[in-house]
Amino acid sequence: MSEAEPESVGRFREFLRINTMHPKPDYDSSTKFLVNQAKEIGLECTVLELVKGKQIVIMKLGGSDPTLQSILLNCHTDVVPDSWKYPPFSAERVQTENGDHKIYARGSQDMKVTCSMYLEALRLIKAQNLKLKRNVYAVFAPDEEISGDDGVRKFVESPEFSDMNIGFDLDEGRVSVGPINNFQYAERTISQVKFTAHGNTGHGSQFIEGTAIEKLLPIINSLMNKRQEEFKKYKKLEENGLNMRIGEVTSINLTGLSGGKQANVVPEQFSVTFDIRVTPNIDLEEFRNYLRGLASSNGVDIELLRPDEKRSMTPVDKSNKFIAAFYDVINSRDIKIMPIISPGATDARYVRTKGVPAFGFNPIRNHEFLAHAHNEYILESSYLYGIGVYFDMIQNLANVPE
Numbered sequence: 001m002s003e004a005e006p007e008s009v010g011r012f013r014e015f016l017r018i019n020t021m022h023p024k025p026d027y028d029s030s031t032k033f034l035v036n037q038a039k040e041i042g043l044e045c046t047v048l049e050l051v052k053g054k055q056i057v058i059m060k061l062g063g064s065d066p067t068l069q070s071i072l073l074n075c076h077t078d079v080v081p082d083s084w085k086y087p088p089f090s091a092e093r094v095q096t097e098n099g100d101h102k103i104y105a106r107g108s109q110d111m112k113v114t115c116s117m118y119l120e121a122l123r124l125i126k127a128q129n130l131k132l133k134r135n136v137y138a139v140f141a142p143d144e145e146i147s148g149d150d151g152v153r154k155f156v157e158s159p160e161f162s163d164m165n166i167g168f169d170l171d172e173g174r175v176s177v178g179p180i181n182n183f184q185y186a187e188r189t190i191s192q193v194k195f196t197a198h199g200n201t202g203h204g205s206q207f208i209e210g211t212a213i214e215k216l217l218p219i220i221n222s223l224m225n226k227r228q229e230e231f232k233k234y235k236k237l238e239e240n241g242l243n244m245r246i247g248e249v250t251s252i253n254l255t256g257l258s259g260g261k262q263a264n265v266v267p268e269q270f271s272v273t274f275d276i277r278v279t280p281n282i283d284l285e286e287f288r289n290y291l292r293g294l295a296s297s298n299g300v301d302i303e304l305l306r307p308d309e310k311r312s313m314t315p316v317d318k319s320n321k322f323i324a325a326f327y328d329v330i331n332s333r334d335i336k337i338m339p340i341i342s343p344g345a346t347d348a349r350y351v352r353t354k355g356v357p358a359f360g361f362n363p364i365r366n367h368e369f370l371a372h373a374h375n376e377y378i379l380e381s382s383y384l385y386g387i388g389v390y391f392d393m394i395q396n397l398a399n400v401p402e
């Protein structure tokens with residue numbers, strides 16, 4: 001690895017330096033950057049503003065047969081807050097012991113690296129004047145990190161989305177820690193819930209009966225017990241020597257507890273919030289009924305914070321020609337790959353609701369996983385390698401015969 005910085009790395013770092021961090025992401029600047037990239041690369045480019053200030057940038061590489069179903073490359077431009085060792089928007093390029101470089105920035109893994117790998121692969125395809133059969137769209141969407149409600153969730157309802165006539169979506173994946181890559185064919189379903197109890201109040205020196213917290217405690221106990229059971233299952237799965245299997249169990253975390261204004265007043269109200277991710281291996285409605293049952297049997301109010309979230313799964317069916325084409329590239333590059341259930345939620349779940357098969361994919365492996373963590377970085381060699389994988393992948397997918 002030489003000292004000189006490849007141009008593709010320079011462009012990536014320029015993108016990383018744009019502060020698209022919540023709660024005030026600078027989407028105007030990222031849109032400007034992306035539109036300029038499209039122009040340089042020679043891609044058609046549309047900017048959709050379904051929600052003011054939250055642009056969706058759509059790039060198109062026209063295929064020779066635009067009547068065929070297209071390929072979607074989806075990514076998000078926003079990043080999560082915080083940071084660190086190097087300023088998170090300086091995109092510092094630091095040489096490693098073996099002559100590689102680490103590029104430190106918020107978004108270097110999640111997921112501007114993927115946006116940039118799409119751009120650079122498309123740039124190579126255009127520069128070599130390769131003509132593909134199907135249309136390829138690269139979509140750069142806002143707000144994934146805060147639900148996608150104003151991003152891809154709305155986008156999939158738009159006429160622009162249906163006009164794209166998408167046959168297959170490559171979406172957000174994660175870098176693999178070991179030598180085996182993964183791809184996400186399914187997701188757990190967010191089932192965040194808030195329980196609110198009301199009860200008798202009075203002086204804190206008394207034995208008040210029927211208090212709010214007494215109604216809440218059985219719920220907390222039930223859910224914390226379930227958490228323990230699921231954790232045991234998870235440990236067992238990992239014990240079998242396999243990893244990345246957390247998506248096969250349901251995770252439960254108590255993430256909010258509130259109530260009480262003064263130490264000597266028994267609170268009239270207490271609330272508890274849980275972040276729950278329901279594995280697609282169990283029945284979602286049944287689980288939600290369990291939550292509702294907890295509320296009604298204890299006489300408390302329940303609010304499902306995201307009641308419209310659905311089960312999200314793309315069958316790994318090699319008779320699907322796009323999935324077969326995906327595997328062709330994986331095999332041709334001797335990549336070992338494992339299908340997994342995504343622990344978190346990504347925009348792919350909205351695309352799947354429209355009947356489009358979607359895989360969350362990231363070709364990078366043997367890499368520390370630092371999405372949402374401090375000192376997020378990507379190895380330059382991994383980024384450059386990933387561009388090559390997408391270069392093959394895009395062509396193979398877009399050349400799938402009718």
Ligand SMILES: CSCC[C@H](NC=O)C(=O)O
Nearest residue numbers: 144145146147344345346
């Ligand atoms: C409430 S939607 C949240 C979406 C988020 N996605 C990435 O981390 C997640 O927590 O999975």
Ligand SMILES: [Zn+2]
Nearest residue numbers: 110111144172
């Ligand atoms: Zn992400």
Ligand SMILES: [Zn+2]
Nearest residue numbers: 110145371372
């Ligand atoms: Zn994220």
